Amino acid sequence: MKKFQLGEFEEVVMLTVGVLYDEAYGVSIKKEIETRLSRSVSVGALQTALKRLEDKGYLKSRDGEATEERAGRPKKYFQITALGKRALEYMRSTREELWSAIPKVALKISYE
Amino acid sequence: MKNTVTPPKLFLCFFRWYCHPKLLKYIEGDLMELYDERLNESGKRKADIKFIMDVLLLFRPGIIRPKENYQHVNQYAMFRSYFKVGWRNLLRNRGYSFINMGGLAMGITVAMLIGLWIHDELSFEKNTLAIAICCLGIFGLASFTAEQRTKEIGIRKVLGASVTNLWQMLSKDFLLLVIFSCFIAAPVSYYFLQQWLMKYEYRTEIGVWVFVAAASGALLITLVTVSYQAIKAAVANPIRSLRTE
Numbered sequence: 001m002k003k004f005q006l007g008e009f010e011e012v013v014m015l016t017v018g019v020l021y022d023e024a025y026g027v028s029i030k031k032e033i034e035t036r037l038s039r040s041v042s043v044g045a046l047q048t049a050l051k052r053l054e055d056k057g058y059l060k061s062r063d064g065e066a067t068e069e070r071a072g073r074p075k076k077y078f079q080i081t082a083l084g085k086r087a088l089e090y091m092r093s094t095r096e097e098l099w100s101a102i103p104k105v106a107l108k109i110s111y112e
Numbered sequence: 113m114k115n116t117v118t119p120p121k122l123f124l125c126f127f128r129w130y131c132h133p134k135l136l137k138y139i140e141g142d143l144m145e146l147y148d149e150r151l152n153e154s155g156k157r158k159a160d161i162k163f164i165m166d167v168l169l170l171f172r173p174g175i176i177r178p179k180e181n182y183q184h185v186n187q188y189a190m191f192r193s194y195f196k197v198g199w200r201n202l203l204r205n206r207g208y209s210f211i212n213m214g215g216l217a218m219g220i221t222v223a224m225l226i227g228l229w230i231h232d233e234l235s236f237e238k239n240t241l242a243i244a245i246c247c248l249g250i251f252g253l254a255s256f257t258a259e260q261r262t263k264e265i266g267i268r269k270v271l272g273a274s275v276t277n278l279w280q281m282l283s284k285d286f287l288l289l290v291i292f293s294c295f296i297a298a299p300v301s302y303y304f305l306q307q308w309l310m311k312y313e314y315r316t317e318i319g320v321w322v323f324v325a326a327a328s329g330a331l332l333i334t335l336v337t338v339s340y341q342a343i344k345a346a347v348a349n350p351i352r353s354l355r356t357e
Contacts, residue, residue: 025138026138027145027146042166042169043166044166044171044175045169047170047174047175052174067145070142071144074137075142
């Protein structure tokens, strides 16, 4: 029984949208993830994730300004919705529950 | 225009062709911005290659535009509402639909009985005749209804209903009618046959196939006759039916 559907990459994208707060649009999200997590993100993967998140109602978007380097195309700024916030909190609390449930011995792994 | 360097035209066109129209301008903007940046960073060749990679990696479900005029989702809803309307029609004219259904059920029962009888006598399938008798009844009913509703068909046609629409409209009532009749007819004929076969010491089994064959035959014939009537009524010039009072 999953209350919120959120994949790993989607979670990363949502958190990054939160980090960027008012400046979250395609290119900036991509760069932020690339620099912070040092993993490469393709435009395709990012855009599908954003679309899925918007369809689920976790993100909302508004049109931004059209600048010259974008050849007159507008930006699409994203923002986390209340439902998205709940989803993130749910993810976090389940993870923390799991972490706290691990007995200490299990993580006492000695590297030989 | 500040920069005269543009990304590879072919791939840009390809992207514009497949991209979902709602997302197109935003993603194109992102691509342009990235291209511009990469151009300043590492030269045209690398920027071109990266642009092409991006375009190819964007080619995935969710971003590809949905197929134009695909309708099957809608079609189901339409059939559902058609059947709902047909059902309500049956309920509204309770008396008539009861008579119709009873008559049809009797017809199909008789058809099944005759079919089984002939099968018993000749030991090979020959219930086409019986179904032909039964279909005469359906044919008459269909033409009667179509006749009754010529005005409605005319008005609908004038308002822009297609032949398919009209055909569906007329067939839905009949389909419901025949389906219900089959459900009524099957146990009745089964009962009578059982009674009748009791008399014989050596008797054939009543196969399920008889009922299935009779039901599907009745459905098929209904569809064909109703289609014939409906299309005849629908193709006719609506002025004819509307002018005469």
